Amino acid sequence: MIETVASASMLIGEVMKVKKNHLAPDFPSGREKRLSIVSGLHGDEVSGQYICYEVIRRIKKNFEKLTGIVDVYPFINPLGLEAQNRYVPVFDTDMNTLFPGSTDGTVGEYTAALIVRDIVGSDICVDIHSSSIYMKEIPQVRINSDVAEEIEPYAKKMNTDVIWVHPSSTVMLGSLVYSLNEMGVKSMVVESGVALKIDYDYANQIVEGLFSLMTYMGIWNGESNHTHSPKIAGDKDVAYVNAESSGIFIPAIKHSDIVKKGDIIGNIVNVLTGSPEETVTAPRSGMVFSLREYPVIEEGSLVARIFGGTYE
Amino acid sequence: MNKESIYSMNTAYRGEYTIWGYQFGSGDKAACIVGSMRGNEFQQLYICSLLSKKLSELENRGAIVSGKQILLIPSLNYSSFNVGKKYWITDNSDINRSFPGNASGQATSRIAAAVMDKVTGYSYGIQFASFYMEGVFVPHVRMIETGKQSNSLANQFGLPYVLTSVPRAYDKATLNYNWQMRGTEAFSVYSKYTERIDEESAKQAVSSVLRFLTRMGIIRYNCHAGYISTILDEEELLNIKSEKSGGFFRRLVYPGDEVVRGDIIAHIVNPMTGENTAEIYAPTDGIIFFCQDTPMIYQNSVLFKMIRRLHN
Structure with a gap:
């Protein structure tokens, strides 16, 4: 059943609507577990569009296998998606800083508040992201260390390669997932690929993860293929590689390659002089789970993240 | 007046990017004033230009109290002005959501860390800020309620209103919040406009800062006593x-x-x-x-x- 979660008339002649597909058994007992799947918070991250489509399609195909509630919110920043804008258009604000929102704020805050109000009551919420235009990411769940213990059993079902447990000091206070966890909805972020594109292999991997999660929650009796066991990355397992010069980054490795400490990750070159500025090397051994996708960089730009841990 | 580099980095196409600070007087770190952090804060930058001229005149007249030093940083972000963007030129990040910063992180985080380092230790901190909602204000001093804020000191600006506000999630990554947490009495001064120049309220902002510096014994300057501020809670x-x-x-x-x-x-x-x-x-x-x-x-x-x- 399609429902409108938030709506506001825009400047001229159009209405902004955030919608969800409420999928529930025909004769619910009222005690069903509920999973909320959210996507399209950043308007440039489009993998979640395919993932939502595929999840809904597969549930509808075997609807009798659904024994709980799945609420799918494919586009919570609809104007950002249409306008190819990561942020909330016009207000130019990152929606993921506005939660839990306010009915007395801007349209972004107003929408955020209504979305949170609608999701509260879910047992689990998965917020599907697909990085930014700058970095390519391996499928991964991101959770905060404060809530890791509670959420890890669910995160492990998501069929990702990595679960990255962030230290609590880096928590994004205005994010949807942080707000929901504060309100008692166990929530996690899934990241994969790169913005503005759909990597279908990664997206299908996450679709399988969502069905595995539904099976684990006891709300799906149908097919689910768990193909990946995640490795868990704590803060100390992850090395950030930042550029110390500016120019164009030419990678010497491929995304998700295993590297040894000292291996060349890539070169930063000066396009005017034709000479190298910097050779970027791996500060530790491990798997390159994030790699620079957008080639123009400046001093400080993130070039790669390396997951040591069991890859060392 | 001494010009000093606050932070410098190389860029791919714009050459060396240096954030400049201007020191008036010498001795104890008495007051630090920070201007625009976003590329649309024209009024805030304009206020700094007026203040810079005024402080220079006062210094030449010997009207800065001996043993007191004032640091003015008119803008942290010239590049966004130059390309007509609100946020950081390369990745749309917001410097005033990057504090306290990380010296080995991405560019805005490095800028925040370098600025934090320079401005820590001043007795008083003043920032010319813009609100996240675009609009016109009655000029006022805004203080985040960190438990360390001083409303009675905020009165000394002599602006019509002092507004106190409970920190929102994103406030914790602002300069003002982190300044207060590190022991500086920090104030945000809001002028009438942001994206356009308004002479009258710009002059009012300059007068309010000079009045404050006079009352804190940092400069000698005869000025009108201003308003006895009405203190408001944002919630009201x-x-x-x-x-x-x-x-x-x-x-x-x-x-x-x-x-x-x-x-x-x-x-x-x-x-x-x-x-x-x-x-x-x-x-x-x-x-x-x-x-x-x-x-x-x-x-x-x-x-x-x-x-x-x-x-x-």
Whole structure:
């Protein structure tokens, strides 16, 4: 059943609507577990569009296998998606800083508040992201260390390669997932690929993860293929590689390659002089789970993240 | 006046990017003033230019108290002005959401860390800020309630109002919040406009800072005593929204105006027919504190913020 979660008339002649597909058994007992799947918070991250489509399609195909509630919110920043804008258009604000929102704020805050109000009551919420235009990411769940213990059993079902447990000091206070966890909805972020594109292999991997999660929650009796066991990355397992010069980054490795400490990750070159500025090397051994996708960089730009841990 | 580099980095196409600070007087770190952090904060930068000239004159006249040093950093972000962007030129990140920063992180985080390092230790910190909602304000001093804020000191600016606010999630990554947490008495001074120059309120902002510096014994300057500020809690402000529709926003009152309950304070006009789709009434007696400054508005946007039951 399609429902409108938030709506506001825009400047001229159009209405902004955030919608969800409420999928529930025909004769619910009222005690069903509920999973909320959210996507399209950043308007440039489009993998979640395919993932939502595929999840809904597969549930509808075997609807009798659904024994709980799945609420799918494919586009919570609809104007950002249409306008190819990561942020909330016009207000130019990152929606993921506005939660839990306010009915007395801007349209972004107003929408955020209504979305949170609608999701509260879910047992689990998965917020599907697909990085930014700058970095390519391996499928991964991101959770905060404060809530890791509670959420890890669910995160492990998501069929990702990595679960990255962030230290609590880096928590994004205005994010949807942080707000929901504060309100008692166990929530996690899934990241994969790169913005503005759909990597279908990664997206299908996450679709399988969502069905595995539904099976684990006891709300799906149908097919689910768990193909990946995640490795868990704590803060100390992850090395950030930042550029110390500016120019164009030419990678010497491929995304998700295993590297040894000292291996060349890539070169930063000066396009005017034709000479190298910097050779970027791996500060530790491990798997390159994030790699620079957008080639123009400046001093400080993130070039790669390396997951040591069991890859060392 | 001594010009000093606060932070310098190389860039791919713009050459060396250096953030400059200007020191007046010498000795104890008495006061630090920070201007625009976003590329649309023209009024904030303009205020700094007026202040820079004034402080230079005062220094030449020997009117900076001996043993007191003032640091002025007019802008942290020239590049965004130069390319017509609000946020950081390469990745759209917001410097005023990057504090306290990380010296080995990405560019805005490095800038925040370098600035934090330079501005820590000053007795008083002043920032010319812009609000996340775009609009026109009655000039005021804003303080985040960290438990360390001093309302009585904020009065010393002699602006009409002092506004205190409970920190929102994103406030914790601002300069002002981190400044206070590190022991500086930090104030945000809000002028009337952001994206355009308003001479009158710019001069008022300059006077308020000079008045404050005089009263804190940092400069010798004879100036008008200003206002005895009215202290307001942001929560007490009444939000007036356009609940029925979006469209042209025809304002009938402006910040500082006194209104009576039932006054029509704005019309919302259908852009196709020219008909009024909504009339906005003053819900109570009071003074308009803030209003939106856009030609058109979305439904449910906050149009005005009003101080209840106060008279001019």
